[in-house]
Amino acid sequence: ADSDGDLFYVTMEWVEGETLEQIIKRNKPNGMVYKKAKVILEQLADALIYAHNQGVIHNDLKPSNVILNSNGELKVLDFGIAKQKSNDDKYAVNDANSTDSIGGYTPTYASPEQLKGNKASIKDDIFSYACIAYELLSSKHPFNRIAADKLPQNNVVKRPGHCPLWLWKDVKKALSLSAAQRPKNLESIYKSYNTNFKPAIAIAITSIAVAFLA
Numbered sequence: 001a002d003s004d005g006d007l008f009y010v011t012m013e014w015v016e017g018e019t020l021e022q023i024i025k026r027n028k029p030n031g032m033v034y035k036k037a038k039v040i041l042e043q044l045a046d047a048l049i050y051a052h053n054q055g056v057i058h059n060d061l062k063p064s065n066v067i068l069n070s071n072g073e074l075k076v077l078d079f080g081i082a083k084q085k086s087n088d089d090k091y092a093v094n095d096a097n098s099t100d101s102i103g104g105y106t107p108t109y110a111s112p113e114q115l116k117g118n119k120a121s122i123k124d125d126i127f128s129y130a131c132i133a134y135e136l137l138s139s140k141h142p143f144n145r146i147a148a149d150k151l152p153q154n155n156v157v158k159r160p161g162h163c164p165l166w167l168w169k170d171v172k173k174a175l176s177l178s179a180a181q182r183p184k185n186l187e188s189i190y191k192s193y194n195t196n197f198k199p200a201i202a203i204a205i206t207s208i209a210v211a212f213l214a
Contacts, residue, residue: 015075020063024135031138034162038193041133043074045190048125051076052185057120061128062109063135107147112177115149123179126186130174133189137162142175153177167192 001010020040023032031037044066051058058065058079065078105114111127114120127148134142138160143151157175159168170189176182183189 015067015069015077017067017069017075020066020068020132020136023068024063024139027136028139031140031160031162032136034137034164034167037133037136037162039072040068040074040136042190042193044076044129044132045186045193047074047076048129049186049190052122052125057122058125058128059114059120060105060109061125061132062106063132066132108141108143108145110148111179112148112151113179115147121179122185123182126174126182127176127179129186129189130171133171134160134163134175148177151177166195 001008003009018026023040032040048058048061056079058076060078061076065076067075067077069075107115109128109131111124114124131142134140134157140160142157143155155177157172159165159172163171167189170183170192174182174189
């Protein structure tokens with residue numbers, strides 16, 4: 001940001017590409033296949049892990065705030081309502097001008113805690129991330145665009161056809177309406193993208209076949 005006389009301006013990076021919102025629409029009605037979605041979701045998880053490690057919570061994560069440029073590189077946009085992680089140091093000086101209130105988020109991707117006006121948490125971003133992952137893999141919102149605080153606690157979400165079982169285990173937890181049941185960070189989901197159970201499955205099948213023929 002700078003000024004030139006009475007003219008005030010902000011210089012921003014120009015990113016030429018396609019938002020996840022556009023990519024999701026382009027992959028209707030069945031969603032993006034896992035091999036392609038993995039490249040996007042892995043980058044998004046990595047970007048959020050970095051932000052969280054710096055003490056920043058995005059607080060308004062949604063498909064239109066994520067863009068893939070012409071080189072296939074992912075950019076997370078609009079940190080306009082991002083929050084600092086809570087400072088739990090009891091000896092720290094309190095900032096009288098700070099506020100924990102939230103606003104401007106998108107209800108369909110916001111966690112139940114956000115919608116209730118609770119203090120911002122990494123688990124809010126984790127919930128939003130899981131909603132995006134689900135939608136990218138299925139082209140459908142996990143809760144049919146109903147705000148999370150309007151859903152029954154026993155709400156059941158079915159696994160998208162393009163989501164591998166080993167990834168679904170973590171994504172399903174991240175979609176939990178209870179913050180206590182969600183992962184404490186995105187590392188477990190990030191590691192799932194590099195998990196390959198095919199060799200283990202092949203060995204198991206071979207062992208069964210050998211046992212059957214013995």
